[in-house]
Amino acid sequence: MLGVPNAALATRLKQQLPKLQAGLQQRGWQIDTVRIRIAPLRPTLAETHSEPPRVIPPAALEMMSALHDSLENSARNDALKAALLRLVRRRD
Numbered sequence: 001m002l003g004v005p006n007a008a009l010a011t012r013l014k015q016q017l018p019k020l021q022a023g024l025q026q027r028g029w030q031i032d033t034v035r036i037r038i039a040p041l042r043p044t045l046a047e048t049h050s051e052p053p054r055v056i057p058p059a060a061l062e063m064m065s066a067l068h069d070s071l072e073n074s075a076r077n078d079a080l081k082a083a084l085l086r087l088v089r090r091r092d
Helices: 007-015 017-026 058-070 078-091
Strands: none
Touching: 007 017, 058 078
């Protein structure tokens, strides 16, 4: 049995059935019919257990803040400085 996540993918597989069946018969398989059943996929273990939120250590936040302060004000550094500032403020 082959599980597919949605009906659209199952339809695409059904369109390929004659080609699949002919190819298997050429290789010596005795196949009269192939059936496809749409079944909801079971969530994996990783999907059922959420990860704990990631925590940035205080020392890393201090280093990011120091990097922000040490960068010169220029158009080239503006995006980086803004990102560092947002990250540090969000984690305070």
